[in-house]
Amino acid sequence: MSKSLPYRKRSRSTDICQRLDTMTTRSKTMDYTSQDDPGDYDGKAASVAGQRSVALSNKLSGVLSVSYADSEIRDALHLLDLKNVQNTPDLRRSIRFDLQKDVIECNSSIVQEFGQVAEQLKRVGSIISSLNACCEDMRRQVAAARQENAPILDEASALLKEKGDLETKKQLLVAFNKHFVLPEEDLVVLTSTTEAINANFFAVLDRTKQIHADCQILLGSENQRLGLELMEQSSRQLNGGYQKLHRWIQKEFKALDLENPQINAFIRRSLRTLAERPALFENCLDNFSEARMHVLTDGFYNALTGSSANDDPTMKPIEFHAHDALRYTGDILAWAHSTAVSERESLESLFISEGDEMAKGIRAGRQREPWSAIDGESFDGRKALDDLVNRNMTGVARALRQRIEQAVQGQDDSVTIYKIANLISFYRVTLTKLLGPDSSVMEALSALEDVAMCQFEALQSDHTATVQAEFTQAPRDLSVPDVLEETLAQVKALMKSYESSLTPVDSREDDFKPILLQTLKPVLDSCESLAKDLDTPATDIFLLNCHNFARSALQSFDFTQWLVDQLDHVIASSTSNLINYQHAFFLHVSGLHSILTALTPLTLSDEDLLQVPHLAPFQPAALMEASQTLDEFLPSALIDALENLKQLKNTKLAGDVTSEAADRFCRDFEFVETRLAAVDEMVAAKEERGEPSSDDDEDDDEESRGGRDRVKVQQDEENERVPLRSFYPRTSGDIRVLLS
Secondary structure, eight states: OTTHHHHHHHHHHHHHHHHHHHHHHHHHHHHHHHTSOGGGHHHHHHHHHHHHHHHHHHHHHHHHHOOTTOHHHHHHHHHHHHTTOOOOHHHHHHHHHHHHHHHHHHHHHHHHHHHHHHHHHHHHHHHHHHHHHHHHHHHHHHHHHHHHHHHHHHHHHHHHHHHHHHHHHHHHHHHHHHHHSOOHHHHHHHHOTTSOOSHHHHHHHHHHHHHHHHHHHHTTSSOOHHHHHHHHHHHHHHHHHHHHHHHHHHHHHHTOOTTOSOOOHHHHHHHHHHTTSHHHHHHHHHHHHHHHHHHHHHHHHHHHHTOOTTOOTTOOOGGGGTTSHHHHHHHHHHHHHHHHHHHHHHHHHHHOOTTOHHHHHHHHHHHHOGGGSOTTOOOOHHHHHHHHHHHHTHHHHHHHHHHHHHHHHTOOOHHHHHHHHHHHHHHHHHHHHHHOTTSHHHHHHHHHHHHHHHHHHHHHHHHHHHHHHHOOSOOTTOOOOHHHHHHHHHHHHHHHHHHTSOOOGGGHHHHHHHHHHHHHHHHHHHHHHHHTTSOTTHHHHHHHHHHHHHHHHHTTOGGGHHHHHHHHHHHHHHHHHHHHHHHHHHHHHHTHHHHHHHHTTOOSSHHHHHHGGGSGGGSHHHHHHHHHHHHHHGGGHHHHHHHHTTTOSOHHHHHHHHHHHHHHHHHHHHHHHHHHHHHHHHHHHHHHHTOOSSOOOTTSOHHHHHHHHHHHHHHHHHSTTOOHHHHSOOOHHHHHHHHO
């Protein structure tokens, strides 16, 4: 860089010199022109002026043509600035020579420097020549040595290649043995009974399983001998490991305490691992189930007698309450339920793991041993757990059934028997969700429920037969019989017990219907049979007393609606009969019956109305007597009517019946009142018109017509202008006020 900069400076100086030469030459030309002979001045004045103008235009063109964006011009001007050039005439004349001088000096320095470079190049050339000679000598020596050592090198190359092959084979052998062959210490851990089951055992077992699986790859090669031998060897090692694991699990099961929450973690892992051998796993489960069955059965008898090893002084034996069959049964079933829940939870934590490792192991084992699986059956872990709990509870189910059956057969109270049956049904539904519908405990509870219901039906049949034999007549006061009260008290207890059961709501009515048909319906039928032998209104009063009492006991339970509906129908019928009886009582005692009977078949036609005064009940004496009877009846009518229903226990119903009968009586009286008023108006109207009060038959003979005319004249004279209402003056308003 230091040498290139002066060179650029020199080129720029040269360019400046050239430009200055041009400018100087032009100025000299102008000077020479100015110094010509004066004689020629006049002749040349015009030419000189023209030349000057041309020179000036050229000079201006040259100046204007210069590009100040050119870097060389800028550098040249910069060099001139460095020289501190003053714009004077002398300097403008000498600047060219100064610049040429600088150029010459620069060129001189360049020549000197290139001379030094040339000397160095000569020295380098001599060194390269000596090196070429040395290399040529070495090349000749190497060629000679190569010819002499060629056989040795070939042999060494072959040996090195053979060594590499051997090293590769050695590495392959080491890797193969490391992957496919177990060390002796691992074999001891896997098969020796002196070695404990620990994490190292499972690691060795997993490695052996991996070796056995990888042997399948070797079977795909042309030579299968090695693969078969290794597979057979790994199979023997695996079988030995599983046998050791099987014996260890059986040993641990004998001392296993499921109630202890800190169960050995290796037991869970061992079971999951042993599940890969279905035969060993099933054998292990059979032994475990048998042991657990004995443990639970012993626990049941210990709970009955209170002879457990860890006696709790606050806990009494179950047999302490053997005299109370209901509590005794409840304690037994509660213990069985608690034991089943505890057993299932313990076995679930032992056999059912997260991710279903045990199920996966069993499925893998069945694929490995397809003869151990049932055709078309897939393994279900929950079902297998239910089956295991069921097998463990088999002994408890037998003992439980025996004890509860003895308690039921020794009981003679039908209510207690039914409560026991409901209690058994409750636990049956509860344990079905826990153990499944096909477990031995469910079979035992279903059988016990059937036994309890059979015992209940037998006791109830005997009770019904006894009641029907003793219940021969209704009480004199028509009150509810003691037999019905006792039966309803019994039925209430049964209904309260059934209400707490887990029977579905939509089937409760049909399920409890047989109980009502066996207990209450026969007694109600007996009451209806006895009521037929009573007089009116005692029949309906007795039925209402009995059915209202039964209905009040049944209506609060939704599963007795069918019987309540039947009772409502009978009650409505008996109530209607009593209303009719009271209505008839009002009509007969008030004397209105004969008048109403006479008026009922008649219509409002003139012919029928004109016949009314000639009827016997409407003669003055009869009407006056009926009016007197009505006046005597009205003051005590309601009291006398209620006296008829004094044996009806439901006083409100008695009042409603009497009110309804009184209302009917008032409507009948209004009917009579209206007809009598119509008759009076009709008779008065005919008398005003002078018409006869009745039509004569034109076909009658003169004698019979004359006889009737004499009778009519006599009656008209007697009853002339005396209306019927004057003999029977009471109004319907009076009647309603007095009977309200």
